[in-house]
Amino acid sequence: MKDHPFSAINPKPKGIGLLSGGLDSILAVRLLQKQGIEVIGLMIETGFTTDYKWRQLQEANRESIPEAVPLSRQLSEILNIEIVVTDISRSFFQMVLNPRFGYGKFVNPCIDCRILMLQSARELMLERKADFVFTGEVISQRPMTQFRSTLAQTEKDACLEGYLLRPLSAKLLEPTIPEKEGKIDRSRLEAIVGRSRSRQLELAKLWDLTGIAPAGGGNCQLISPEYSKRMRDLFNNKGKHHIHAEDSLLLGFGRHFRLSPYVKLVVSRNAQEHNLLLDKNKHFTLLEMPDITGAAALIDGETTELELHLAARILGRYSKAEANADIRFLLTRTDGSTIDFEEKAFPIDASELSNYLI
Ligand code: SF4
Numbered sequence: 103m104k105d106h107p108f109s110a111i112n113p114k115p116k117g118i119g120l121l122s123g124g125l126d127s128i129l130a131v132r133l134l135q136k137q138g139i140e141v142i143g144l145m146i147e148t149g150f151t152t153d154y155k156w157r158q159l160q161e162a163n164r165e166s167i168p169e170a171v172p173l174s175r176q177l178s179e180i181l182n183i184e185i186v187v188t189d190i191s192r193s194f195f196q197m198v199l200n201p202r203f204g205y206g207k208f209v210n211p212c213i214d215c216r217i218l219m220l221q222s223a224r225e226l227m228l229e230r231k232a233d234f235v236f237t238g239e240v241i242s243q244r245p246m247t248q249f250r251s252t253l254a255q256t257e258k259d260a261c262l263e264g265y266l267l268r269p270l271s272a273k274l275l276e277p278t279i280p281e282k283e284g285k286i287d288r289s290r291l292e293a294i295v296g297r298s299r300s301r302q303l304e305l306a307k308l309w310d311l312t313g314i315a316p317a318g319g320g321n322c323q324l325i326s327p328e329y330s331k332r333m334r335d336l337f338n339n340k341g342k343h344h345i346h347a348e349d350s351l352l353l354g355f356g357r358h359f360r361l362s363p364y365v366k367l368v369v370s371r372n373a374q375e376h377n378l379l380l381d382k383n384k385h386f387t388l389l390e391m392p393d394i395t396g397a398a399a400l401i402d403g404e405t406t407e408l409e410l411h412l413a414a415r416i417l418g419r420y421s422k423a424e425a426n427a428d429i430r431f432l433l434t435r436t437d438g439s440t441i442d443f444e445e446k447a448f449p450i451d452a453s454e455l456s457n458y459l460i
Pocket residue numbers: 210211212213215216247318319322323324325
């Protein structure tokens with residue numbers, strides 16, 4: 103981006119801050135507010151956040167889980183700024199399947215993620231006639247996205263060259279155009295580098311911002327080892343072309359068992375997950391034990407008769423049925439057709455079960 107058409111008309115400089123909810127982006131906002139810059143916050147819903155997961159659980163359990171105050175509202179009150187929430191989950195999901203810059207240690211496509219988020223921030227910058235975009239990034243704090251070369255790459259790919267400020271490390275980076283134009287006082291920005299958080303904690307204490315989570319990445323399921331393992335199982339067995347958003351949503355809930363390359367079983371762990379699985383039976387086959395207290399399960403894929411009995415034995419393990427009793431199972435397919443059958447409650451033992459556990 104060479105010319106920014108709106109840079110001259112703001113009575114006071116205005117920045118769009120990409121907020122993760124972690125301490126660093128909050129400190130970046132405060133640093134700019136301290137020099138009289140107007141800030142609009144932007145939070146991105148990727149569809150992979152733990153907040154998103156929580157909302158799905160809440161929607162399926164309206165009576166037992168009260169609605170939580172959204173993080174965006176909490177931050178808006180702490181920082182006294184407007185916060186815009188943008189949902190990019192559709193494009194994000196497609197990107198997660200085929201990231202241009204690959205994955206990190208888990209299934210986290212952090213570089214592509216930053217580019218998508220910064221592109222959204224750029225759109226908001228143009229829409230709100232702001233002067234620049236800023237983030238809470240710190241040079242060399244995170245292995246994948248915060249090397250100098252990657253910071254430059256994401257800035258370029260998001261078409262924000264010269265208009266992307268990293269206030270916490272700004273003194274160690276090339277001055278941005280608003281700094282050169284005198285809209286931002288560079289001398290009042292920071293020169294933080296690396297993983298030590300001592301300066302951030304000092305600033306948090308100074309500005310009474312203690313008690314805030316250290317890093318917003320903790321809100322992303324793509325860096326969870328368990329979630330990652332389940333996602334890789336889907337890549338390997340279902341194949342990227344056949345994975346839907348509903349598949350990835352389910353990865354955050356229940357116990358997952360791979361019965362064959364074509365069949366997976368997901369068993370609820372508690373009453374709330376039980377209700378969530380019932381909600382998702384439009385997309386997967388539902389297996390229940392209607393006459394007794396116990397878990398419910400979703401089956402992804404067409405089962406053979408043997409696999410169906412295996413699924414019933416696994417599900418029976420998570421019931422209150424006495425050993426050797428007959429358990430009635432009800433299978434409901436996505437087209438509404440049902441199969442009613444009985445299976446002896448010979449619970450599958452732990453070592454056999456572990457062969458299937460993902
Ligand atoms: S941890 Fe998740 S939200 Fe954070 S940059 Fe990586 S993919 Fe994006």
